[in-house]
Amino acid sequence: MPRPLTVNQLADELRHDQDVQSVAALYAADHLGKRGASLATILATVIEAEHVPYLAALRYKDPGLRKRAQWEQVWEQTAPCCSAGPAGTTATRPTPSSD
Known part of the structure; x- marks a missing residue:
């Protein structure tokens, strides 16, 4: 496992x-x-060069961190099973990239 x-x-x-x-x-x-x-x-x-850091700040550059923050915000609004966002929200999720 x-x-x-x-x-x-x-x-x-x-x-x-x-x-x-x-x-x-x-x-x-x-x-x-x-x-x-x-x-x-x-x-x-x-x-050493093969691991994936556990912190987003170590995995992404500044533009990627901003995109991730936007994605997390939209996710919270559109995932009713995971959080209590506004009902009927139909925001589109941004696609994360490796920036």
Whole structure:
């Protein structure tokens, strides 16, 4: 079952896997120049650019944050199951982008 993990939790899950340990050691020596680095350090380096920040402010640029705020406002007005917005509201939802 997929679940979010910290780098240290992932390293703990993988520490007994000899294949992972071997590949990590080779990668650290050949690509990172870090012989003897911990598995957590190696994993952090490898996945650093692959994670998705949990805060919108870290995921979006300023124009994207403004669009997201507009989208959230419209969502609150048009999603009666999720919030008590005005009855009969027919606003259109803006399409989020990667700005």
